[in-house]
Amino acid sequence: MKQALRKMALAAVCVGGVAVTIPVQAANWLMLQGTEPASTAGRAKVWGFIQPEYQQTRGSEIDAGPWTGQRAVFNAMRPDLKADKGFNTIRARVGVRGVGMPIDPKVNYFFLAEFGNNGITQQGGGSVKVTDASVTLNHIPGARIRVGTFKTPGSEEGLQAIHVFDYINFTGATNGLLLERFFNGNGSGTFVSPVAGPGTAADSGDANRPNGSVSAFRDTGVQVFDTFKQGSWEHAYAIMMGNGNGIARGENDDNKETYLYWSSERVYAGSGPRRQGWKMFAWKQSGKRTLSTEGAGEYNRDRAGLGTTYKKGRHRAAFEYITADGMIFNGTDGGAIAGSVSNLPAGAAGKFTGNTDAGGDGQVTASFNVEVEGEADGYYLHYGFAPNPRWEFDVRYDVYNRMTDVSAKERQFKTWTLGTQYFFNRKSRVIVNYEIRNAEAPNLPVSDNANKILSGMDNRFSAQLLIIF
Amino acid sequence: MFTHIAKWSVLLAALVLITGGVQSVFAADKPFAEKKIVLQISDPDPFKQTLVLNVANNLIKEYGTDGVEIEIVAFGPGLRLLFADNANKGRIQGLDANGVGFRGCSNTQKSMAKKLGYVPEMNPVALVEGPGVVRIVKLVTEEGYTLVKP
Numbered sequence: 001m002k003q004a005l006r007k008m009a010l011a012a013v014c015v016g017g018v019a020v021t022i023p024v025q026a027a028n029w030l031m032l033q034g035t036e037p038a039s040t041a042g043r044a045k046v047w048g049f050i051q052p053e054y055q056q057t058r059g060s061e062i063d064a065g066p067w068t069g070q071r072a073v074f075n076a077m078r079p080d081l082k083a084d085k086g087f088n089t090i091r092a093r094v095g096v097r098g099v100g101m102p103i104d105p106k107v108n109y110f111f112l113a114e115f116g117n118n119g120i121t122q123q124g125g126g127s128v129k130v131t132d133a134s135v136t137l138n139h140i141p142g143a144r145i146r147v148g149t150f151k152t153p154g155s156e157e158g159l160q161a162i163h164v165f166d167y168i169n170f171t172g173a174t175n176g177l178l179l180e181r182f183f184n185g186n187g188s189g190t191f192v193s194p195v196a197g198p199g200t201a202a203d204s205g206d207a208n209r210p211n212g213s214v215s216a217f218r219d220t221g222v223q224v225f226d227t228f229k230q231g232s233w234e235h236a237y238a239i240m241m242g243n244g245n246g247i248a249r250g251e252n253d254d255n256k257e258t259y260l261y262w263s264s265e266r267v268y269a270g271s272g273p274r275r276q277g278w279k280m281f282a283w284k285q286s287g288k289r290t291l292s293t294e295g296a297g298e299y300n301r302d303r304a305g306l307g308t309t310y311k312k313g314r315h316r317a318a319f320e321y322i323t324a325d326g327m328i329f330n331g332t333d334g335g336a337i338a339g340s341v342s343n344l345p346a347g348a349a350g351k352f353t354g355n356t357d358a359g360g361d362g363q364v365t366a367s368f369n370v371e372v373e374g375e376a377d378g379y380y381l382h383y384g385f386a387p388n389p390r391w392e393f394d395v396r397y398d399v400y401n402r403m404t405d406v407s408a409k410e411r412q413f414k415t416w417t418l419g420t421q422y423f424f425n426r427k428s429r430v431i432v433n434y435e436i437r438n439a440e441a442p443n444l445p446v447s448d449n450a451n452k453i454l455s456g457m458d459n460r461f462s463a464q465l466l467i468i469f
Numbered sequence: 470m471f472t473h474i475a476k477w478s479v480l481l482a483a484l485v486l487i488t489g490g491v492q493s494v495f496a497a498d499k500p501f502a503e504k505k506i507v508l509q510i511s512d513p514d515p516f517k518q519t520l521v522l523n524v525a526n527n528l529i530k531e532y533g534t535d536g537v538e539i540e541i542v543a544f545g546p547g548l549r550l551l552f553a554d555n556a557n558k559g560r561i562q563g564l565d566a567n568g569v570g571f572r573g574c575s576n577t578q579k580s581m582a583k584k585l586g587y588v589p590e591m592n593p594v595a596l597v598e599g600p601g602v603v604r605i606v607k608l609v610t611e612e613g614y615t616l617v618k619p
Contacts (some may be wrong), residue, residue: 039552040555045515100547103589106587
């Protein structure tokens, strides 16, 4: 560990040494979230945001397989998955940030807690979770040090502040590959006879549910980072080492996650999260995950990506390509809600899932699955047009290829998202999205159950109100 | 001959630097100014830093660079405005170029140095000399300045 930290510090100093430029304040995600403006920040600035929303699909049911006629997980409303439409306060976050001692700008902190109803608070008990708690030391020129729990340097969609996100739902690749769910097992051998009848959600405790909060693109560890200015260009780097266990969760093995990040941005105008500029970035994270139940063992988990963002005048655009190797979240059995009981007789269920029906009554329970050695990739393209400060119109196309290394298991998700934003003022807006969603198993015949199930994926309507305070 | 010219060039450059520095300290001397304003910043609120600079800028816009004498006096928690690394240093430099004077309180600086364990580095355009409040009293009672505390 000590050796690794020494390597990180050395690398940081090297990076700082190569970039013979002037350190600058803020204006990119690393700086906006990890530092405070020098000699102006207060002892404690209270801030936060609230995002109530409404989401709706047509509620099409599963069309084939052991859970035919039951609620499809991809048409259910997040995070409870109990309805096809409804209201939810998806995020309600309150935070404090600043400098402990205002006359010393070299030490600052960032704290944020989640009160909303989502994958952070739904899992692992409790209704409030701390998402960020970090301290940054700004003593070494070119190598600021941030320690604690915070957003990891990586994908633009994950790293950016969620309250300036132009859409309501994440793209398929970001949701599937980067918004990590943590499991104790791979979901392959958790099936036993349920205690209730078909179509019920009488979870017998073996649905391989996540063992706590989603990662929320965060980790606990130490990051060395800084930003340098060269004329109208800004270059930023970050090197991080973390537990690789997301938030609200301690370490469960001795493996450490490493993160690398670089961005270069031509700055056009403005400052803060909506600054105008053209940014290019690349990132990589590597680590291992330890499963303790089904498929117990250690597995590699690697993610990498590169992309660009552009914002100037009325136009915004973005592109990012993401690739993944290992620990691929593979959804649920038969497209059912995890914990749902199948309605097929004995034998057929086992044939479909490859799992045993221990009770012999012909019913099995749908579980979450992880392909520990799978591969996947995906990308998104975004364009936005803001004719005036009140309105913005957005369109996004994203593709997510899951399990690209096993033809029978490959699934392809393609989504067009049409969006509108109306800004009441700089800190409050309403977002309306309509997602045209398609999914298929490209290497299986159309008549295959997998394709029949996926063809039932509905389009989704969402509306969200946002206020930042 | 070349050496002779080089020597004079160095001397001239030094003179320019010195007078430049002096000009910065005494930039508030404007014989044709119609208004004289002293702006007080003594508040820990970060927004007040922006506000006091905005007010100075607006006064210059209204009366013109030569039409108003402005001095910003910082003391107490407000002295952070004149720290060398302050995020507003670009704006301060711009105002200094327009003749706005910046004065810091030496008592506050000493007090901060005790807490920090070192003397905080100050913006080179600022003159840190004497108590800030005494400076304000002098400007208001003896030199006809109007005190504004945004």
